[in-house]
Amino acid sequence: NGLNAFYPEDLLNSSRTPSPMMTKVVRFNAAKDSLLTYYETATPNGIVIDPSDTYFLIHFALPDYGNPRKSQYMARLEGFDSDWSYLGFSNNIRYNSLPPGKYTLRVRGVPPNGYWSAEDLLVPIVVRKPFYQRTWFVVLIILIVAAGAYGFFLYRLEQQLGMEKLRMKLSSDLHDEVSGLLSGIAMQSDMLQLIVKDEDSKARLHIIGEASRKAMSKLSDVIWAVDSRKDKVEDLIQRMREHADDMLLPMDVTYELKIEKIDLQQKMPVHLRQNLYFVYNEAINNIAKHANATKVSIEFGNAGNVFEMSIKDNGNGRARSSSKTGQGLSNIQMRAQRLNASLQIIRDNGYTVRLTMKKFA
Template sequence: MFDPIEKTFTNYDYQDGLQSNEFNSNAFMKSKSGTLYFGGINGFNYFNPSSIELNTKVPNIVFTDLYLFNKKLDVGEMVNDRIILEKPITVLETLVLNYSDNIFTIYFSSLDFSAPGKNLYCYKLEDFENEFSNSTSNRFVTYTNLNPGKYVLTVRGSNNNNLWNESGASLVLIIKPPFWLTWWFFMIAASLIVFILYSVYKYRINKILELERLRVKIASDLHDEVGSTLTKVSMRAQMLEMQINGEKESKNLKRISEQAREAVSTMQDIVWAIDSRNDGFNNLIDRMKDTAFSVLTEKNIKVDFSESGIDSDEKLNLEMRQNLYLILKEAVHNIIKHSDASEVNISLTNSDAFLTMMIADNGRSYKKKEHHTGQGLRNIEMRAKKINAECEFKHDNGFIVIVKTPPIL
């Protein structure tokens, strides 16, 4: 039927009461009153166009059924020890499902029965779909594997004359998360992680403290027992040296006394290195100064000791602290043995690139060969290698030892 005012066509079919959608050729007639007659394969239809009225009733939209895994759920039905529909879905405002209820279908209907088969629907699930679906005569929608969260399903519907209920019907849909995605599980997991990290931290701290106590104990035992014994040996050798007249025996005792004193000095260095109370950079500097000034000033050699970029409270590991000190001690003894220096400059410089220790003397009468081939320099190179340091020897108005280690940051 054509509306000349709106310039639109309205189509009718068997759902509107026609005998069929098929009519016979030339089987039509118009009466004097304007009534039209049409003959078809199942009879005939007649109507007066002026008496046809369009359906102007806006239909109500309702939800009718819920299916879970393609099975209809009744009100009060138990599913996995819980009731999903406590009342009909028609009057339900909020539907709560578990994350495991991941295949469900919701049915709906337009309450206009003029020609129910011609009613149309469109729907949108907010926070999941951005736009309404295309219009369809299907009265249901199926969703699968929705993420946990809150959604709103809105369904619009029309009557047989394409008059739409724009407000439609809405149903709040809540998908409950699995327990491992709940806030309380996150709190428990976070607390457990913090507890584990704290336990590991406490364990490591306790191990470090236990190691430091062991180092202190070893250092104390070495100092009290071994040091005392070596000192007694040295003293007794000196006493025997004074009492014996024979030159050979006297030399041997003197050698024993010297070796005992060297052993005491070496043992003191080991005790100092082991003792965790000396781990600070300031302890290393003090030890270096004590050695340099005590040994060199005894030979009337002027000493200048400087440092820059040093954090005196910074902690050094045992190997770094011990080898830096022994390198300096070896260099100082080399100066005494091989140089007639009158002045020695010692510097410690910490930068972003290196920790640099330089020991320079102004000696002139040393033998160059001894500096390159002596055991002392080999010891310095060996100890530098232990701490991944670069070692360099220079001859520039004297002899210079340069040791560069990774920076202490």
């Protein structure tokens, strides 16, 4: 029988191993619920995977016709795998739900009794982004949001301008029509007092004239409150001075208005301006009617993050709400609540109304 000797490397096929070839691509499309198979795999961009593809398989083979089932493979997906994966005798590889991006699949093969292929099979793979991750969709959403925000801004601006026009028209109409009518009634009552001889009639005409003038004064406050051209802090302060002049100076009551740390050009929301003025208005009216004062101190301004308005007199009377109108102090409290402000009413060494709230200017 004898003894046989050999070198193992002599058993290997010394011919050069060609690179593997891609044979087909199988994709499962969840949107179509179908398994799609492609045999013509050579495309300029490689394999394109849609966002709806749940998984895909790539089949390949060595062009070896001796015993192809005994060929072995290894693969690596550049951009996804960190190292080569040994596939054994399996001639396909599967990937599930790859993230969007560009990849390159490298495949090496070795036939029985041969060497690993010197050149790799290179398969470009492009996984498309879902439509909601694409640049055009993001830009479209940004444009839609920007257009919506711009449209909303224009709508609010139009509403605001419309409201301001309505307030201007209302204040002008009230001034021209109603104020003129009340002024005419007051003048007619004064003229009739000079003509009539009956004392009772004169007294009634005098009451009508005074009522007309009071109504004109109240209406003037309302016209000022709704006029959109009077929305600055300095407009409010000017109106406060005018009211103090009208109510206090004829009664020989001096006043001091102190303004501290506030922007006079700051525009004020209409509800803020109206409620602040009517609190001040009612406080001055109560002092003029009931306080028996000779001096009034008014402070209006900011202290840190707090706005404060205080009206203090040196009188010895009782500043109270009018029994005829049923308003007065209760009206001041109601308006302070509308402003979410803290209200103090102090009857010690005179009469003090102090309103504090969050800084607005």
